[in-house]
Amino acid sequence: MEGFPEKGIKMGNMTIxxxxxxxxxxxxxVSRAMNNHPDINPKTKELIMKTIEEFNYVPNNSARNLKxxxxxxxxxxxxxxxxxxxxxxxxxxERECQKKNYSCILQHVEEQEDELDIALHIIKEKKLxxxxxxGGSFSHPKEKMEQLEVPYVLSTIRTAGENCEQYAAVSVDxxxxxxxxxxxxxxxxxxxIAILTAPKEDESIGKLRLMGYAQALKDKKIPVQxxxxxxxxxxxxxxxxxxxxxxxxxxxxKTDFTALYATSxxxxxxxxxxxxxxxISVPDECSVAGFDGMEAGEFYIxxxxxxxxxxxxxxxxxxxxxxxMIKGKEVPRQLVFEGELLERESTAFSSCHESVK
Amino acid sequence: MEGFPEKGIKMGNMTIxxxxxxxxxxxxxVSRAMNNHPDINPKTKELIMKTIEEFNYVPNNSARNLKxxxxxxxxxxxxxxxxxxxxxxxxxxERECQKKNYSCILQHVEEQEDELDIALHIIKEKKLxxxxxxGGSFSHPKEKMEQLEVPYVLSTIRTAGENCEQYAAVSVDxxxxxxxxxxxxxxxxxxxIAILTAPKEDESIGKLRLMGYAQALKDKKIPVQxxxxxxxxxxxxxxxxxxxxxxxxxxxxKTDFTALYATSxxxxxxxxxxxxxxxISVPDECSVAGFDGMEAGEFYIxxxxxxxxxxxxxxxxxxxxxxxMIKGKEVPRQLVFEGELLERESTAFSSCHESVK
Numbered sequence: 128m129e130g131f132p133e134k135g136i137k138m139g140n141m142t143i144x145x146x147x148x149x150x151x152x153x154x155x156x157v158s159r160a161m162n163n164h165p166d167i168n169p170k171t172k173e174l175i176m177k178t179i180e181e182f183n184y185v186p187n188n189s190a191r192n193l194k195x196x197x198x199x200x201x202x203x204x205x206x207x208x209x210x211x212x213x214x215x216x217x218x219x220x221e222r223e224c225q226k227k228n229y230s231c232i233l234q235h236v237e238e239q240e241d242e243l244d245i246a247l248h249i250i251k252e253k254k255l256x257x258x259x260x261x262g263g264s265f266s267h268p269k270e271k272m273e274q275l276e277v278p279y280v281l282s283t284i285r286t287a288g289e290n291c292e293q294y295a296a297v298s299v300d301x302x303x304x305x306x307x308x309x310x311x312x313x314x315x316x317x318x319x320i321a322i323l324t325a326p327k328e329d330e331s332i333g334k335l336r337l338m339g340y341a342q343a344l345k346d347k348k349i350p351v352q353x354x355x356x357x358x359x360x361x362x363x364x365x366x367x368x369x370x371x372x373x374x375x376x377x378x379x380x381k382t383d384f385t386a387l388y389a390t391s392x393x394x395x396x397x398x399x400x401x402x403x404x405x406x407i408s409v410p411d412e413c414s415v416a417g418f419d420g421m422e423a424g425e426f427y428i429x430x431x432x433x434x435x436x437x438x439x440x441x442x443x444x445x446x447x448x449x450x451x452m453i454k455g456k457e458v459p460r461q462l463v464f465e466g467e468l469l470e471r472e473s474t475a476f477s478s479c480h481e482s483v484k
Numbered sequence: 485m486e487g488f489p490e491k492g493i494k495m496g497n498m499t500i501x502x503x504x505x506x507x508x509x510x511x512x513x514v515s516r517a518m519n520n521h522p523d524i525n526p527k528t529k530e531l532i533m534k535t536i537e538e539f540n541y542v543p544n545n546s547a548r549n550l551k552x553x554x555x556x557x558x559x560x561x562x563x564x565x566x567x568x569x570x571x572x573x574x575x576x577x578e579r580e581c582q583k584k585n586y587s588c589i590l591q592h593v594e595e596q597e598d599e600l601d602i603a604l605h606i607i608k609e610k611k612l613x614x615x616x617x618x619g620g621s622f623s624h625p626k627e628k629m630e631q632l633e634v635p636y637v638l639s640t641i642r643t644a645g646e647n648c649e650q651y652a653a654v655s656v657d658x659x660x661x662x663x664x665x666x667x668x669x670x671x672x673x674x675x676x677i678a679i680l681t682a683p684k685e686d687e688s689i690g691k692l693r694l695m696g697y698a699q700a701l702k703d704k705k706i707p708v709q710x711x712x713x714x715x716x717x718x719x720x721x722x723x724x725x726x727x728x729x730x731x732x733x734x735x736x737x738k739t740d741f742t743a744l745y746a747t748s749x750x751x752x753x754x755x756x757x758x759x760x761x762x763x764i765s766v767p768d769e770c771s772v773a774g775f776d777g778m779e780a781g782e783f784y785i786x787x788x789x790x791x792x793x794x795x796x797x798x799x800x801x802x803x804x805x806x807x808x809m810i811k812g813k814e815v816p817r818q819l820v821f822e823g824e825l826l827e828r829e830s831t832a833f834s835s836c837h838e839s840v841k
Contacts, residue, residue, distance in 0.1 A: 200587075214571035214574075217571075217590070218592055221590050221591070221592045222592055225591070225592065228609075230557075230587075230589050230610055231589065231590055231591075232587050232588065232589055232590075233574070233578050233588055233589075233590045234578070234582070234588075235575055235578045235579055235582065253587055367779075368779055368780070368782070368783040369779075372783065396780070396783050396784075397783055399783075399785060400783045400785065400787075403785055422724075422725055422726075423725070423753070423780050425725070426725040426729065426753050426754055426756075426757045427753075427784065427785070428756065428757065428760055428784070428785050430757075
């Protein structure tokens with residue numbers, strides 16, 4: 128391209144040479160400015176960056192550096208995208224990728240699909256540099272995990288199976304947080320505490336949360352009763368309003384309880400709806416607690432008592448850990464964040480324990 | 485690679501030749517099978533596809549056909565990702581991309597960012613073949629729109645400005661649907677109907693929905709009163725629970741009304757919360773209506789009367805239109821889907837019109 132069109136005119140084919148010429152500097156100076164190299168005069172850098180912006184110049188890396196372009200992509204595999212909790216995480220991850228100039232490919236995984244098969248496929252197809260797994264029960268044989276040839280991080284999931292120490296994971300301590308919530312309900316005087324939980328075969332956060340519930344009961348010498356456990360159906364259910372509604376209806380048919388602990392806020396909201404339809408008032412006749420800290424629970428009537436997961440921190444840490452692993456600066460490790468118990472309107476003292484009030 | 489490892493052993497470097505050898509066919513037959521070519525014996529195809537699956541073979545297109553890999557990506561630019569309505573659309577779009585073997589890059593646009601600037605940037609950076617715009621007010625000068633060098637579709641948004649006929653768009657008729665909802669509230673006997681709507685400067689669906697509301701009132705000879713309109717703040721607000729809560733609180737301070745029409749379900753849920761805190765019962769003392777048909781509104785207490793947008797159809801049609809435009813089979817056009825008014829618990833006859841009951 129010869130000469131410079133006036134400002135405002137379409138500039139599709141501006142090259143780095145044109146920018147250098149315009150600024151009266153060499154190409155390498157422009158390159159240093161763009162790559163945040165410290166060895167450059169700040170004023171020169173400012174001029175270059177302003178010129179780049181003014182002419183809408185985008186470095187055509189693909190032509191001169193194919194490898195870099197190909198590799199600047201990661202994928203987020205989301206199982207259970209219907210769970211709005213994940214959309215908060217996804218938007219956080221996406222923002223972090225943007226900062227680092229990585230493409231973030233969002234890949235939906237159906238409930239009955241194997242996320243690892245999909246991962247193996249798209250890593251090759253899309254030449255990915257890294258992967259983030261979000262949602263799903265995530266229990267895969269070690270041999271299969273080893274086929275993943277790029278770094279990956281489990282975000283807000285954790286496998287309860289063996290070898291879990293080998294995988295990079297960022298999450299809360301699901302066992303501990305679940306114990307905390309159950310203990311809180313026990314302190315309110317509830318003894319018949321129903322739980323809505325993952326399918327029986329789950330080896331992930333669902334199992335950990337159920338274990339936390341069971342441990343808290345045991346520590347209070349209260350036996351865990353199978354009839355109070357509403358398991359999801361592995362084939363049909365997921366952490367959704369609809370599932371919470373359905374499982375609560377089923378529990379109400381066969382037993383009674385003064386509190387219900389739903390292991391996600393979506394399940395809790397569905398449960399409240401089922402209780403309302405059964406003429407049971409929340410929290411007067413039955414307390415309901417959730418997990419996650421979704422915004423919807425805050426505005427629900429009654430607002431939902433929950434364990435808030437620090438979504439922004441988890442998303443940021445997940446992306447940073449992955450990028451550091453991609454650069455070889457970090458090995459897989461487990462980062463655990465603290466959840467926060469938020470007491471809201473959906474829980475109250477058990478009416479069987481009026482004296483406690 | 486020589487020979488074939490046994491099944492189950494890691495097969496990272498399987499080539500199309502290996503698959504052909506394994507199946508006792510030529511390479512072109514394998515290619516026909518993979519590309520769904522009609523000219524192939526069904527049994528042979530089955531054998532090939534089974535073998536491909538068994539050995540986890542992924543065609544290494546990037547090596548032999550760089551152009552194709554580079555071009556198999558589109559981006560979805562989402563403004564207002566906090567709006568959970570969009571996560572349903574995104575997951576629908578993502579599924580359609582998967583079917584067509586396109587990468588779907590999710591790009592978040594901050595409320596104060598210009599989606600067109602971002603679009604111009606990433607089209608070049610990521611060598612995109614197409615774009616989908618989701619959310620935002622979307623009013624840009626024609627000259628700037630023309631800089632977009634790839635096909636694009638506006639999904640669930642529509643510009644109310646001039647030249648709108650030039651852009652491909654898939655949505656409901658926001659004016660008509662909004663008219664429908666307002667008319668429904670009028671039929672319930674409400675005359676003082678407040679509305680929560682987009683910022684005054686909006687030129688997109690917000691304006692269209694406000695116009696539908698105003699027209700329905702005018703057709704009933706009811707003057708539109710500025711004091712009943714809760715405008716978002718363009719700098720701070722978005723279609724969220726929090727905004728609905730805030731705007732309703734503000735309206736309650738300065739006026740009264742028997743119905744409130746929130747132009748999204750998220751706004752409606754926030755509004756219900758503010759009304760509850762003000763001691764106003766929904767729907768007995770104030771009806772609340774939303775827009776979108778989000779699942780959260782169905783499980784809310786009270787469940788939210790709304791206009792359901794056919795999310796799955798819109799997502800599918802958006803993706804199909806875009807892919808057809810990419811292939812040159814289709815020119816930009818506007819597809820309009822019918823919304824559905826869902827009467828739920830949050831609306832009732834105006835108590836000022838007992839006789840109507």
